[in-house]
Amino acid sequence: MRVMVMVKATPESEAGVMPSEQLLADMGRYNEELVKAGIMLAGEGLHPSARGKRVRFSGSKRTVVDGPFAETKELVAGYWMWQVRSIEEAVEWVRRCPNPMLSDSDIEIRPVFEAADFGEAFTPELQQQEERLRAQLTDRKS
Amino acid sequence: MSHELHRTIDAVWRIESARIIAAVARIVRDVGVAEELAQDALVAALEHWPGEGIPANPAAWLMTTARNRALDRIRQAALHRRKQEELGAEIDARGEHLTPDASESVDEDEIGDDLLRLMFTACHPVLSREAQVALTLKLLAGLTTAEIARAFLQSEPTIAQRIVRAKRTLSEANVHFEVPRGAELESRLGVVLEVIYLIFNEGYTATAGSDWLRPTLCEEAMRLARMLAQRATAQREVHGLVALLELQASRLRARTDPQGRPILLLKQDRARWDWLLIGRALAALELARTLSGSPGPYELQAMIAACHGRARTAEQTDWRAIVQAYDALSSVMPSPVVALNRAVAVSMADGPAAALPLVEALANDGALDDYHLLPAVRGDLLQKLGRLTEARAQFELSASLAQNQRERELMLERARATLS
Numbered sequence A: 001m002r003v004m005v006m007v008k009a010t011p012e013s014e015a016g017v018m019p020s021e022q023l024l025a026d027m028g029r030y031n032e033e034l035v036k037a038g039i040m041l042a043g044e045g046l047h048p049s050a051r052g053k054r055v056r057f058s059g060s061k062r063t064v065v066d067g068p069f070a071e072t073k074e075l076v077a078g079y080w081m082w083q084v085r086s087i088e089e090a091v092e093w094v095r096r097c098p099n100p101m102l103s104d105s106d107i108e109i110r111p112v113f114e115a116a117d118f119g120e121a122f123t124p125e126l127q128q129q130e131e132r133l134r135a136q137l138t139d140r141k142s
Numbered sequence B: 001m002s003h004e005l006h007r008t009i010d011a012v013w014r015i016e017s018a019r020i021i022a023a024v025a026r027i028v029r030d031v032g033v034a035e036e037l038a039q040d041a042l043v044a045a046l047e048h049w050p051g052e053g054i055p056a057n058p059a060a061w062l063m064t065t066a067r068n069r070a071l072d073r074i075r076q077a078a079l080h081r082r083k084q085e086e087l088g089a090e091i092d093a094r095g096e097h098l099t100p101d102a103s104e105s106v107d108e109d110e111i112g113d114d115l116l117r118l119m120f121t122a123c124h125p126v127l128s129r130e131a132q133v134a135l136t137l138k139l140l141a142g143l144t145t146a147e148i149a150r151a152f153l154q155s156e157p158t159i160a161q162r163i164v165r166a167k168r169t170l171s172e173a174n175v176h177f178e179v180p181r182g183a184e185l186e187s188r189l190g191v192v193l194e195v196i197y198l199i200f201n202e203g204y205t206a207t208a209g210s211d212w213l214r215p216t217l218c219e220e221a222m223r224l225a226r227m228l229a230q231r232a233t234a235q236r237e238v239h240g241l242v243a244l245l246e247l248q249a250s251r252l253r254a255r256t257d258p259q260g261r262p263i264l265l266l267k268q269d270r271a272r273w274d275w276l277l278i279g280r281a282l283a284a285l286e287l288a289r290t291l292s293g294s295p296g297p298y299e300l301q302a303m304i305a306a307c308h309g310r311a312r313t314a315e316q317t318d319w320r321a322i323v324q325a326y327d328a329l330s331s332v333m334p335s336p337v338v339a340l341n342r343a344v345a346v347s348m349a350d351g352p353a354a355a356l357p358l359v360e361a362l363a364n365d366g367a368l369d370d371y372h373l374l375p376a377v378r379g380d381l382l383q384k385l386g387r388l389t390e391a392r393a394q395f396e397l398s399a400s401l402a403q404n405q406r407e408r409e410l411m412l413e414r415a416r417a418t419l420s
Helices: A009-016 A021-036 A086-097 A133-140 B003-028 B031-052 B058-086 B091-096 B109-121 B131-138 B145-151 B156-172 B182-205 B213-231 B235-247 B273-292 B296-309 B317-334 B336-350 B353-364 B372-384 B390-400 B405-417
Strands: A003-006 A040-045 A053-058 A061-066 A076-083 A107-111
Touching: A021 A040, A021 A061, A021 B213, A021 B317, A040 B273, A076 B213, A086 A107, A107 B031, A107 B213, B003 B031, B003 B058, B003 B109, B031 B058, B031 B131, B031 B213, B109 B131, B109 B182, B109 B213, B109 B405, B131 B145, B131 B156, B131 B213, B145 B213, B145 B317, B145 B353, B182 B213, B235 B273, B235 B296, B273 B296, B273 B317, B296 B317, B317 B336, B336 B353, B336 B372, B353 B372, B372 B390, B372 B405, B390 B405
Parallel strands: none
Antiparallel strands: A003 A076, A003 A107, A040 A076, A053 A061
16 A cells, blocks of 8 residues: 655744754665665655645635645645555554654654555456566466 | 554564564574564564553564574574583584574664575575465565465465475575575576566466455565665666566556456556656666666566656557567567567557568467467457458457456457457
8 A cells, every 4th residue: 555654844844944964864764764665655855835835726716825824733844655565554664753853743644545445356458569578477487 | 452552563563574584594594493483573572562562662672582582592402402412412403503693793784685685595496486475475575374375366274385395495405594696696686586576467467366465466576676676786687677567567557447347558548557656667767777787678678668658648659669679678588478569569660561470470380379469469450451350260269268257358349349
């Protein structure tokens, strides 16, 4: 399964306070661990919401709202995409993360909707235009 | 014990088991014994954690417990051996086997190397391919025997037997727990890559029945390939395999319709492709290109898949580049299946008339007599050339050879379509 792991904003992150060298180093090591475990697919840090915009939808109307936005704790300051086996595994990995912020902070884990929740048959497509060579590898084996 | 705690312990185990087994295996030099000791540590966790709470660092707790048990085991074996020597007996072979390794310190780099050792051991050539697959999923992916059995549609005792026998074989063959060097590395690495690819394909193709665990096999295979790529960084084919798996997986959700019927690559809705995986795969291919050596079969197949991945619409596909990649693939891995796929690419680049003689030559060759895709391709080309009666016969032949109900139906449908 895939999860999005979101680092929630804090007053400092919203104020654009850069992380300490120590935190950057710790985060770097942590990221490396995620990569080595083969679970990290992507991850980025986000600028404070002051540099963001929102588009509000109301019926057919669209209104653009400039940042910064209120409800700091609900804002996202950065995210990862991970491939894990269960949400509990994601929780275990998050526990190992260095505190990403100077003050108290939250990291939120949300499973991604996936067609892989399919459950139902994974039927093989007709592969005449497909380049996969499974049969070939089976041949080589025997 | 609460359900939640149990799931947490399970998650910790899945993250840590391979590293623990690998670290312990370096001490006891026997993967089977190492797995037993790691399991003992898990049992200890299941006993202690519900009462005492989950330790602050559960990974370290498990590692220390398993290592202590390993050292106990060695001390006992040494004691046993001394007693036997006192009795004038021969040195017990198994005791010899359990001599501690001098270099048993644990630091992260060593653990990384241990995981690599564990991969090479699980995929050791003394084992059958089936045993390699089962052992890799058990030791490196942390799947339970029951899960492996379900994924492979086998009974649990069958898989359990297979794993027990595999561990015994490794022990009896006195397989060294190490990463092969020099000339041996390439062929041994080839086996590891094949095992990973096989696991992926098992999840991807569903040769029989269906099970929710099968997608898991694709994910486990990708994870194993990435783990390997992080540790065998200079090995070009490893990055090629990562790219190939991610490209193939990128189409998983686009390749069947809501009724589960297959959708041809060129008819797939590309918006449903997983562009995150495609981007990663293209990056892996770029990395492979910077490494020394020439591209191997996995990288070449990934290059072909990447030609599709780069095309935003089917019409934008660079078929000439695909034909070229098939040429390269044919020279490193000559096979009738590659030739058939190449013929399809030729038909896309130069038209059906250019490809038909290639396919007919293959049919006359006879090597693909049982392969339902050969008549499927031949029928398709004939249909495009307006030779409908011949096309229908080919589609019907393909239907009679197809192993899978849906493919059979698809071919019969195409046969009928030639009549209208």
